[in-house]
Amino acid sequence: MGDHMVEIPSSKRASNIEYAIRDVVVPATQLEAQGHSIIKLNIGDPIAYPGLPTPSHMVEAFSTALSEGRNGYSPSYGLPELRSAIAHDESQKGWNAQPEDVYVCHGVTEALQIVFQATLEEGHQVLAPGPHYPPYMAYPQMYGAETIEYELQPNDGWSLNFDDIESKMNDNVRLFVLINPNNPTGSVADSMDITRLLSILSNWPNCILIADEIYDGLDFSGRQVSAASLSKSVPVLTMNGVSKVYYAPGWRIGYMAIHDPISSLMAVRDGLERILRSRLCASTPAQLGYLAGLEQDRSWMKHYSDTVKERRDVCLSRISTIEGLEVQNPEGAFYMFVKLTDKKWADDDKSFVLQLLHEQHVLVVHGSGFSSEKGKGHFRLVFLPDVDTLNIAFDRIDSFLQKHRIA
Secondary structure: OOOOOOOOOOOHHHHOOOOHHHHOHHHHHHHHHOOOOOEEOOOOOHHHOOOOOOOHHHHHHHHHHHHOOOOOOOOOOOOHHHHHHHHHHHHOOOOOOOHHHEEEEOHHHHHHHHHHHHHOOOOOEEEEEEOOOOHHHHOHHHHOOEEEEEEEEOOOOOEEOHHHHHHHOOOOEEEEEEEOOOOOOOOOOOHHHHHHHHHHHOOOOOOEEEEEOOOOOOEOOOOOOOOHHHOOOOOEEEEEEOOOOOOOHHHOOEEEEEEOOOOOOHHHHHHHHHHHHHOOOOOHHHHHHHHHHHHOOOOHHHHHHHHHHHHHHHHHHHHHOOOOEEEOOOOEOOEEEEEEOOHHHHOOHHHHHHHHHHHHOEEOEEHHHOOOOOOOOEEEEEOOOOHHHHHHHHHHHHHHHHHHHHO
């Protein structure tokens, strides 16, 4: 054996993971180390930008919890008072949520990991929208499952393609993912869409609907609706939390809420609870901060939402005047999925992102990072920065496109 160095391999599970939203940060950080200032339009962190701080009463509740010694473990399923407040909030959306249906997690991402652990085996499938939030592709493969993409229609507001969904449903599909409003496209599925989807899923009794509604409070269409409120037979796991609508992503508090209209999830619920107990609990003081957001005044939300909408409209206006860019109007969340129409970039969106970063110091995310097939030829931008910053970013993008079109 001697002293030969042996490189210990990582697992295939780990080496197959990509997270485009943060992967592009690596070269950006290198540029920053060289003294460059980067305009970051890559990550959906609302408090990274001016004018959208975490509400003060929530921060105060978190701080008070710390100073009063609420720093110990809490119940594995979440603080009882928070579970009750979440259940009440979900009930306001039109379904009979009870506190015992709510499980508090370290953000929606942990909730998803727990759901995948509790439901997926070798050979199972997850149907997720293409394009989609990257963990829906990355995590199921850890449990021997496969993520299959159904189409969001790029020329029809990224709406659900029901024919494509029906063609891909089978007995192995254990989870169907609806992100509403969608990340990265900002599209919104309304009550007619969800009713039609539920009608399809009702033919497949082994399938659970994951309703990722983390952006539901940022609905500019007025058409977003809780999927659980419309389901009479299909089991629904609603995902939501404090990160996006309550502007506290670093607290890492989310939840899943179980809607089980025909009592088909008793075994799944037992599995979820076993996993939840094994990982102890979510942050106790952060839960108390979220509780303050749910129980206290929410009038501040309209101003925040109006601010985000104003910034969206600035982006739409600028894109409409820039040759080489097209976009479907996002009706929710705070993302745009912008189409690159110059052939050079339409065929290689990742090169567009990396060259734009190095030449113009503007950071966006390549669309193929959200779906190698259905996201290619696009990039995602976050429209949360102030208007002046957005205008500077679009000036640079326009200049970049013109330069490379001439070249």
